[in-house]
Amino acid sequence: MKDTYKYVQQFNGCKVAFEEMKDDGKQEYRSKCQIKTSGYMSNDPVEYGQICTDVLTYFKKIENNSVHVYPLSASCYYVYYWLYFDKLKKKGKNDNEVFGIYEELVKSYATGVSNDFLCTHYLKPLTESTLKELKDLYSLYENFIKFKSNNCPGVNDKCSCARECVKIYSEYLDKCHQGINKDLCNELEDFRYQYNEQMEKDSECPKVDKVLPSTKRYNIVMLASIIFLITVVTSVTVFILHKFTSFGSWICPSKKRKKQIRNNADEQTCQYLHTSEIMNKNSGRSIHIAYNSA
Known part of the structure; x- marks a missing residue:
């Protein structure tokens, strides 16, 4: 599933x-x-025949292109995506039926047209919710590409594409912060990096968010647990070293030396105070005696 999200940015x-395929190559x-x-699709053989023609022609184009511009997996997943959103969903087909048709076409090419198994390695059924997430990701990158190339619909309205990016991205923030679907959130995080980097260089849309917040959130409980664990491990380690190794005997003399130095300093201070007190008393006595003599 992780690869499915990863390759969406190549769908465009x-x-x-796919759209550049020539009609003469389809014959x-x-x-x-x-x-x-x-x-x-037994009730619509004409439509199935057209879909079959487009898909098999595209598979042949992929096979003939020895150096793939886009990863093979991305090309295969795009066919699945195209079948669902561009052709079959509007005809009432559900996710299971769409996968069944996709599987038929992939196997038909592998056995009836070419010995190249091509997309047979990417025959994984996708749920309706996953397909919806793929569509949102695709819209995210599509709007971002239009924004960068200043090709948004409308006159001087490239900012509308940026606003749409922010809108779609924000819809998934809560789920990501709850730890739902980490593979999707990792892909969103990658998009966030690209968006933020682009917006640093763009000054045409001051009312559009320049920075998308991270899909990752620090877990306070986990952070506190880590700090507590470090404290416990440190305390236990110090206790073991003190109790059962020579490190403890090294610490103790150090403490004793520090204590002895402190005691000596205190003793010298006391002696100094005591001496000063005696001198003060003697000085007072001398003055008193001199006064009596007068």
Whole structure:
């Protein structure tokens, strides 16, 4: 699941590659897909044939591109994402049905078109909630790319894309602070770093948050526990060293020496005070005697 979130930031590039497919390159797979059927779309064979043609053509494009511009896993997950949000959800298909269709197409390519198993390593069903999170992440990066390239919809409104980034990001803060879905939150934290870095250089949107708060929150209880544990370990270590090693005998003489020095200083102070007192008394007596003689 971690990789699924990780590769969402490549989806925009995968989308461009998908949309750049030429119609003439699809002809080979159009005839193959016309004879294919799916139990998940038995009531709409024409639509399934078109989806099949697009997906198999894209798989072939990926296979022919020996040096992938985007990770293979990102390309495969994008097909899954595209099937769900661009094609099938609006037709009432649920997450299980979409995965079933995706699995059919992946296996159909591996067995009927090419010996390359390509996306078979990425056949993991995604829940509806996970797909929703992927969509939010995709929207986050899509708006961020538009913001950086000043390509937001509307005239001179690049700030609307930045505001949308802040809005989507903020919706997940509470969940992340509660420790829910750490993989997603780690990806959000990575986005936060990119956003904050970009906003340091951008001065066109003064009313938009310049800094996104971290998805991570210090755990006060854990911090207190660590401090307590360090204190206990330190105390026990000192006790053991004092009781059972020569370190204790090294400490004691040091303490004794310090105590002896302090005692000597106190004794010298007392002697000084005592001597001063005697001298004062003698001085007083001499004055008294001299007065009587007069």
